[in-house]
Amino acid sequence: MGHPKSLLPVLSLVLAASAIPLFTHDAQAQVQEPSSADRATARTLAQEGYVALRDKDYATAADRFTRALALVHAPTLLRDLARAQVGLGRLVDAHETYSLIIREGVAADAPAPWLKALADAKAEMAPITPRLPWMTITVTGPAHPRVTIDGAPIAEASLGVKRPADPGRHEIRAMAQGYYTAKKTISLKEGESVNIAFELEDAPPDAAPKDEEETGKVSVATVVDPAWRKPVTIGALALGGAGIVLGSVTGILAMTKHNQLATHCPNGKCDDPYKGDIDNYYTLGTVSTIGFVAGGVFAGAGVVLLLVKPQSLVQQPNQADEPNRTGRRTPTTRKDFSWSPFVSVGGAGVEGTF
Numbered sequence: 001m002g003h004p005k006s007l008l009p010v011l012s013l014v015l016a017a018s019a020i021p022l023f024t025h026d027a028q029a030q031v032q033e034p035s036s037a038d039r040a041t042a043r044t045l046a047q048e049g050y051v052a053l054r055d056k057d058y059a060t061a062a063d064r065f066t067r068a069l070a071l072v073h074a075p076t077l078l079r080d081l082a083r084a085q086v087g088l089g090r091l092v093d094a095h096e097t098y099s100l101i102i103r104e105g106v107a108a109d110a111p112a113p114w115l116k117a118l119a120d121a122k123a124e125m126a127p128i129t130p131r132l133p134w135m136t137i138t139v140t141g142p143a144h145p146r147v148t149i150d151g152a153p154i155a156e157a158s159l160g161v162k163r164p165a166d167p168g169r170h171e172i173r174a175m176a177q178g179y180y181t182a183k184k185t186i187s188l189k190e191g192e193s194v195n196i197a198f199e200l201e202d203a204p205p206d207a208a209p210k211d212e213e214e215t216g217k218v219s220v221a222t223v224v225d226p227a228w229r230k231p232v233t234i235g236a237l238a239l240g241g242a243g244i245v246l247g248s249v250t251g252i253l254a255m256t257k258h259n260q261l262a263t264h265c266p267n268g269k270c271d272d273p274y275k276g277d278i279d280n281y282y283t284l285g286t287v288s289t290i291g292f293v294a295g296g297v298f299a300g301a302g303v304v305l306l307l308v309k310p311q312s313l314v315q316q317p318n319q320a321d322e323p324n325r326t327g328r329r330t331p332t333t334r335k336d337f338s339w340s341p342f343v344s345v346g347g348a349g350v351e352g353t354f
Contacts, residue, residue, distance in 0.1 A: 042072040058087030075117040092164045098125035133188035134162045141200035142176030174198035237302035243295025247288045254284035
């Protein structure tokens with residue numbers, strides 16, 4: 001009685017996982033033979049991995065085959081892991097997994113599933129090779145730069161030569177002690193070959209904390225507000241509002257007084273009883289003008305203080321007295337900066353030194 005065709009791949013995995021106790025990365029290495037429990041667990045993981053691969057759940061499939069390989073090393077498990085890696089877009093990993101099967105090879109009298117796994121690896125790796133993107137990263141400036149790709153450091157020996165990468169978006173950082181960290185983001189297409197060049201610039205000793213350079217993180221600037229900034233801002237906005245209100249009220253009163261005088265003073269000529277009203281009208285107009293001008297100036301100064309963060313007030317965290325490349329410590333330098341609102345007979349505004 002034959003088995004259903006749908007179960008044949010699973011049975012092949014089961015036979016392959018149970019048939020080999022000593023398939024190793026190094027033929028000369030002495031590897032402890034898997035226990036019966038390890039083999040049984042590997043068969044279960046292989047079955048779950050095959051189901052996930054069939055359902056295109058590549059993440060689960062890769063997890064199951066990886067765990068099965070940790071218990072029993074077999075070419076069938078490697079082949080299916082490579083297939084899951086292809087599904088995840090991890091072409092570099094898949095190419096290396098297929099290559100491992102080919103490099104290790106199988107004996108001529110090996111089980112049929114193993115022979116098929118080797119043949120599959122050769123056939124399936126061929127179309128992956130031209131799909132691999134390649135990048136060549138060069139860094140000029142420091143003698144021994146450090147480079148990370150998506151946060152993972154790469155060996156210095158990889159710089160200046162072609163390096164395979166998976167298709168998609170990648171963030172590359174180059175850094176070194178005494179230099180500014182540089183970052184570039186690229187989007188690789190299948191089969192594409194790109195050159196990525198960094199020219200690092202010398203940085204002052206306090207430009208970037210050592211721990212952030214080592215991890216490839218960019219220092220985040222923090223704004224340090226002086227103690228006077230908040231009360232002066234509030235005061236300027238309050239005075240600005242009061243000036244605008246004063247200008248509005250006295251302006252309305254001046255307009256009312258003007259309408260009254262227009263009735264009693266035809267052609268601009270007023271009798272003695274209304275001369276005091278004329279003086280009052282001009283006084284209200286003057287106060288209204290001063291109120292609007294002062295209110296606008298103070299309000300503007302308040303908005304500037306509220307929104308503008310002068311560059312000289314920005315400092316890098318943890319940068320004080322960092323040793324430079326000569327081993328000496330240089331104190332942190334700051335630009336002299338001051339500003340303040342002013343009101344005078346001739347006008348009002350904000351003055352300062354940078």
